[in-house]
Amino acid sequence: MSTDLKAQLKADLTTSIKARDELKSATLRMVLTAITNEEVSGKESKVLTEEEVLTVLAREGKKRRESVVAYTDANRPELAARENAELEIISAYLPDQLSEAEVEAIVAAAVDQISGNGVTGGAAIGAVMKIVQPQVKGRADGGLVASLVKKALNS
Numbered sequence: 001m002s003t004d005l006k007a008q009l010k011a012d013l014t015t016s017i018k019a020r021d022e023l024k025s026a027t028l029r030m031v032l033t034a035i036t037n038e039e040v041s042g043k044e045s046k047v048l049t050e051e052e053v054l055t056v057l058a059r060e061g062k063k064r065r066e067s068v069v070a071y072t073d074a075n076r077p078e079l080a081a082r083e084n085a086e087l088e089i090i091s092a093y094l095p096d097q098l099s100e101a102e103v104e105a106i107v108a109a110a111v112d113q114i115s116g117n118g119v120t121g122g123a124a125i126g127a128v129m130k131i132v133q134p135q136v137k138g139r140a141d142g143g144l145v146a147s148l149v150k151k152a153l154n155s
Helices: 004-018 022-040 050-073 077-091 100-115 121-136 142-154
Strands: none
Touching: 004 022, 004 050, 022 050, 022 077, 050 077, 100 121, 100 142, 121 142
């Protein structure tokens, strides 16, 4: 039994192949391969849940963002454009990203929640991240979340 998102990816791949859309076909094949690799990794094969498929998609999107930066820094605009186009295709399947202000509000609420516990230092960062991560998973960059948590705890 496959997830709805995985089924949607397969259906869109079929459509893009029929439409002879090489970029979208290649990108969706790559994403489906990453999902399959995740399913067969480990000791037992398993069908990924919707959340796990979103995690794979987010990881692939992050790879594309990093590649765009690397290709831009290396003065390779044609490769950066290709990666950016792939990122747009992948982003269409991801939930809407939270703005920095929305993440700050979630972090502030989590800091208020743990502030009465007397937790400080690294334990405070871990406690806040434990509260924030489930709320922003797949909808905000982990680096941004971590920097906002550290900023909120240091102020």
